[in-house]
Amino acid sequence: MQRKFRLSGLAIVIVVALLWAVRPVAAGRCFHYSADVGIVCDGRVEPDLEQFEEPTLMDGSLLQYTSYAYLEDNVNIYPEPNLAAPALYNVGEGFLYVTIQGQISANGHNWYVVNPGEYVLKENIRLVETPAFHGTIITVQPERSFGWVVQDVVPSSEPDGEPNPDFANLGRFSLFQVFEAVIGEDDWIWYDIGGDRWIRQTYVSLVNVHEPPADVGDEEFWVEIDLYEQTFAAYEGERMVYASLVSSGLNRWPTYEGLFQVFSRHLQTKMSGAEGKPDYYFIEDVPYTMYFDQQNEIALHGAYWHDRYGYKHSHGCVNMPPQDAEWIYNWSANAPNDLWVSVHTSDPINYFSRQVAGPSPDSS
Numbered sequence: 001m002q003r004k005f006r007l008s009g010l011a012i013v014i015v016v017a018l019l020w021a022v023r024p025v026a027a028g029r030c031f032h033y034s035a036d037v038g039i040v041c042d043g044r045v046e047p048d049l050e051q052f053e054e055p056t057l058m059d060g061s062l063l064q065y066t067s068y069a070y071l072e073d074n075v076n077i078y079p080e081p082n083l084a085a086p087a088l089y090n091v092g093e094g095f096l097y098v099t100i101q102g103q104i105s106a107n108g109h110n111w112y113v114v115n116p117g118e119y120v121l122k123e124n125i126r127l128v129e130t131p132a133f134h135g136t137i138i139t140v141q142p143e144r145s146f147g148w149v150v151q152d153v154v155p156s157s158e159p160d161g162e163p164n165p166d167f168a169n170l171g172r173f174s175l176f177q178v179f180e181a182v183i184g185e186d187d188w189i190w191y192d193i194g195g196d197r198w199i200r201q202t203y204v205s206l207v208n209v210h211e212p213p214a215d216v217g218d219e220e221f222w223v224e225i226d227l228y229e230q231t232f233a234a235y236e237g238e239r240m241v242y243a244s245l246v247s248s249g250l251n252r253w254p255t256y257e258g259l260f261q262v263f264s265r266h267l268q269t270k271m272s273g274a275e276g277k278p279d280y281y282f283i284e285d286v287p288y289t290m291y292f293d294q295q296n297e298i299a300l301h302g303a304y305w306h307d308r309y310g311y312k313h314s315h316g317c318v319n320m321p322p323q324d325a326e327w328i329y330n331w332s333a334n335a336p337n338d339l340w341v342s343v344h345t346s347d348p349i350n351y352f353s354r355q356v357a358g359p360s361p362d363s364s
Contacts, residue, residue, distance in 0.1 A: 094280030135244020150310035
């Protein structure tokens with residue numbers, strides 16, 4: 001994921017001036033240190049750290065009882081668990097995923113049932129573990145940018161500094177808040193994540209609070225997809241209620257910008273495309289699917305077949321961690337409107353102007 005940008009000399013002068021104005025806002029020193037240690041504070045400021053709440057699986061969640069699996073290329077599908085029976089069809093070559101309906105031992109072999117009356121040899125299938133990563137419920141309107149580490153990193157003690165061996169490695173998907181930012185060499189932004197630890201923007205994906213698009217009503221539900229940061233945030237009017245990482249379309253198959261509304265919802269559905277091409281895919285039972293771009297057949301949906309969240313990785317759809325897709329699917333079912341979906345590409349330099357302006361008086 002490319003996050004590089006360059007500024008003119010005048011822009012750099014303006015930003016440096018803005019940074020001095022940012023400093024009072026950046027005084028907080030509590031931070032998420034690691035999954036094992038949790039939150040660490042140095043006592044100077046006591047910000048509200050209870051705004052991030054762990055989501056839980058819904059009752060009857062598909063994710064509790066569905067087993068997903070990858071099919072090898074050129075596998076035969078049989079009408080019964082018997083190699084002597086004529087094959088129903090051959091799956092060919094591609095990106096092939098199914099759900100397991102059951103398993104059986106018969107005629108000297110172990111078989112998986114992938115659909116009623118469809119059997120595959122067990123050795124031709126690889127079970128897939130549903131990705132564990134998920135985002136966070138937001139209980140209090142954020143006053144700072146926050147986000148996740150998308151590539152393992154050891155923080156530096158200062159912008160443009162070498163990794164400090166005294167700091168613990170921050171693993172992928174570590175959650176953090178931003179307390180300050182400066183522009184370093186080669187026009188990269190460096191973020192202060194607390195404890196005098198600095199991380200370059202290429203290692204992270206951020207979430208920021210944004211105003212609703214003009215067409216979205218005061219209490220309407222909407223989701224913002226940030227193609228630059230590869231993040232999403234869910235809102236009820238102006239209030240952010242959930243956020244996480246996504247994987248949008250690769251450059252060859254882009255996710256298009258614009259304001260859309262969900263027009264078709266599916267608890268689970270089949271997706272396929274590019275038949276006869278090297279990128280052919282056939283994916284059964286894609287969970288929690290919400291189509292929003294009708295012209296380009298693009299949807300929000302859970303993606304159980306990868307965990308590249310925070311990077312572009314799809315054929316155009318917005319891939320979400322399965323638990324996040326479940327949360328959005330159930331939450332938006334209670335919306336007073338068809339869920340709005342705002343897709344845009346942010347400019348990270350706007351971080352500075354947002355911090356200078358500060359949070360609105362009613363942001364909490």
